[in-house]
Every structure is written in C-alpha cells, then in structure tokens.
Amino acid sequence: MRISSLAAEAGLPLATVKFYLREGLLHPGLASSATQASYDESHLHRLRVIRALTGAVGLSVQQTRTILGLIDDPGADLYSTLGRAVSALPPAVREASGDDDPHPRARAALEALGQVYDPRYAAVAQLESALEAAEAAGMPISAERLLEYGRRLHEIAAFDLERMPREPHAAVEYTVLGTALYEPVILALRRLAHQDIAARGLRGEGGAPEPR
C-alpha cells in the first residue's frame, strides 16, 4: 500500500508517519518507483507498537527508539535484553547511590518471597521507593500482606511468561507491551474488585452477599 493508505489504516496523520520514517523508528518501504514506496503489514504492525509506546505508555521518541532497538536486535542474552527493555519503561527510578545497601526494604521483601534480588533491575528501586512511601505514611506493608500480594502476582507473572512468544523479537515486544499496557488493567481490576466486594458486603448492610 502507499504511505497515505498506511497512515489512514494506522489512524495517524501522514506527517507523523513521515516523521517516524525520517527518525528511523519505522523501516523504509519497498521502492516501487523513484518517488514512491510500498508498505505492508509489517509497517502497520510497527506503527501500532510506536503509537502504543508514545501514546498510552507515554514514552519520548528517544525512549521509544531505545525500546525499538532492543526489539530489533535482542542479541544473544534474551534475559538481559528483556531486563533492559522493561527497565526503560516508566516510572523512572533514581539511580542507586553509593550506599552499601541502596535497597534494604526491597532486598528484605524479595528474600522473604524467595525471589531473585538483582539491584541493577529498575523494578528493585521502584519497589524500594514504593515500600518507603507506604512506611512513611504509617501504612507499612506487613509480612503477611507481602506474601499474599507476592504469591498472587507471581501467579499472574507465570501466566504472562507462559504466553511469551519463543521468537526473540516477538518476545521483547510482548514483554514491553504486556508490561506497560496491562499494568493499568491490573490496577483498575483491583479497584473494581474492591468495589465488587464492598458492594456485596457494605451496601447489603450485613445481609448475605448476592449470588455471583
């Protein structure tokens, strides 16, 4: 298809598609004449990924480029590439200082859960600052809550990983989009589950819960 059809199919302004081409985020089409190129499903797919990263996920063009680079060239060590790709997603975390133990809360939590602790992975700093904020508010995460949350989220994570494509490019793309785009779904579902339980319990004024 021509670039105008590509833009229309992707629901993007033509100027935006041309910008992504110039910036190298979108691969060139197949030259069909001196002034025209032809685009296919691979371009449409790529535009959907770019649009998700710059739109819903909220990345800058530079951040998007970093992630697309990891999708295009996952290298030999897929574990490390996935870690770098997810670490490039929001929220930005502060760099670990020169402390001997920059993430004491996160380390203790991961030890209690029996999980891998690798302070280079951005989610460790993210957990540390989340635990710190809860503590400062006088609502520290109890050991019991940590185990409950940790167990349920490990189950969700296992479900996610079982469905990861085996092909490395697709695996990086799935991991990035599945992390960033499904997070808001998870938070909304927790709030709605609270509401569901409260509606049955509180609104019923002690009556029996309605049948599900």
Place this chain on the structure above:
Amino acid sequence: MRISSLAAEAGLPLATVKFYLREGLLHPGLASSATQASYDESHLHRLRVIRALTGAVGLSVQQTRTILGLIDDPGADLYSTLGRAVSALPPAVREASGDDDPHPRARAALEALGQVYDPRYAAVAQLESALEAAEAAGMPISAERLLEYGRRLHEIAAFDLERMPREPHAAVEYTVLGTALYEPVILALRRLAHQDIAARGLRGEGGAPEPR
C-alpha cells in the same frame, strides 16, 4: 508539643505545617496561651496522611482537601463515600460522554467476571481506556487472561477488605492510602516476579530451576 517540634517530627518545614493549618487541612492545636498551641499524635498522624497524598500520590492541595473531607465526614453511606474517595485518586479519567454505552469493553469484562458494573465509579472508565489501549496496540486482553488477572486481583482485594478498619473515618483513610500507596508495590512485584521466573528459566538455558 509545640508546632516546631511537630514539624520536626513530621519531617516537614515549619512553613509547610503553618500552610496546612491556614488551609484547614490540619486541625488547630489546643491553645496553651494567647500565642501558643499544643499539638499531639493526632496532628502528627494527619501530617503523615497529607504528606502521602501530596507527595507519593501526587495530589494537589485541592484534591487532598476533598479526600480529607471524606475521611473527616464519611457520612452514613460508607460504600458511596469509599467510592467517591477512590474516584478522587489518580489517574484522572475522562467523563463518560452521552453515549448509550460509554464503557462497552469494561462492561463486558465485568460481566465475564461476574462483578458489579457501576459506570459512575471512576475505575470503570479507567478499565475501559486500559482495555482500549491494549486493543489498539494489537495486544487485546484475551478472555483467558481477563479471568486469570480478575481472579488473582479479587483475591488480593478480598485480603485488603478483610483488613479494613470497621470505624468509618479509619476505613476511608485505609482505603485511600491502601489503594494509592500499594498500587506501585503491586506493579513492582509483578515486574520482579517476571524477572524471577525469567532468571530461572531463560538464564538457566533450559536447566532445572534453582531451589526456592
């Protein structure tokens, strides 16, 4: 204690504490002389709540005032108050338009989960826009994934609700802070569970997982 000790204990500048007093977010101390007032644990507690809402949660003073108002005056209908308090938290969602069915994806998802559907609750619009973004990226949430996520998050939500204080003021405070402050913990734990599983599976190059 005096206001200077209160500020020091709360880890806040004196000017900030005075600002919260003037704005009515913090209740006045007990007058101990014409020019001095005395503050107690209730003030320190309140400052921790204000600090969490304006800091980690990122609310404006006006948004914080709304939530503190619901904590201070939960009214007779606790279910409705909890819904309004959580709906006042980020993310801001767009108002439902005049459509007959402004949240088709969220409604279908909640029906599939057998949960309450109430479009006035902000998390419904939040779920709708999250599902829409996943769909637009070519990664729609499958029925299987929805059920898996929904079940696990309902378990987490039940754990949360079981621990909600029965006293209404405390219940609103627990719900607001437990929603907003524990969400980043949940997202970090999911990312770390992914990493944990990937480390055992991918890095081990097909070898047996390490013992937990």
